[in-house]
Amino acid sequence: MGDLAKEFVTTYNYWVYIILMMIGLYAVMVKNNLVKKIIGMNIVQTAIILFFISIGAKRGATIPIIAHGHNGGEHAVHAADYINPLPHVLMLTAIVVAVATLGVALSLAIKIYQEYGTLEEDDIRTQTREE
């Protein structure tokens, strides 16, 4: 039991990643309001970023900036002392892409509201069926 609890605590990031992914997918598929769907899409994106940052994290390591960097060639740099910065750089672009898709999606929702007068998906579907 102690081993199981320790395993759960050390992999808690990945459990939270799975739960957030499922919350986001549920919101995108089931929710009726368009803004709620967009919030669900953003939750999926942040869940994926959480997964990648969890991959790069190390126990007992510091942030990836080399101390005494001016004459860094004179002493060895141990990679185990620094957190892996490659997933950080990848996820930096993912955040920017997330806010760009958020802007486009919200502007499309505003245009849909101006056209149909509602943000509910079933109302929009009945209106398009009547036309």
Next chain:
Amino acid sequence: MNWQIEFIILTMVIILGIGAITVKDLLGAGILFGAYSFMMCLLWAIMGAVDVAFTEASVGAGVSTVFFISAVFRTTRGTKD
């Protein structure tokens, strides 16, 4: 490291994520999503990804919340679910 703070913040992230998609007010949903993004920002500062943390603080918690609030004020605040 300081896994207690990480544990609390990860639990708050789940609670705020569920709250953001269940509250019956789109302005409240936008504010809760901003709080969710800020909790993510704190989580990344704890996990050592400081560049991701300040980008998330400015872009995720700042600009996204402004986008949601302006979109809610241009459309409607009520929702059915």
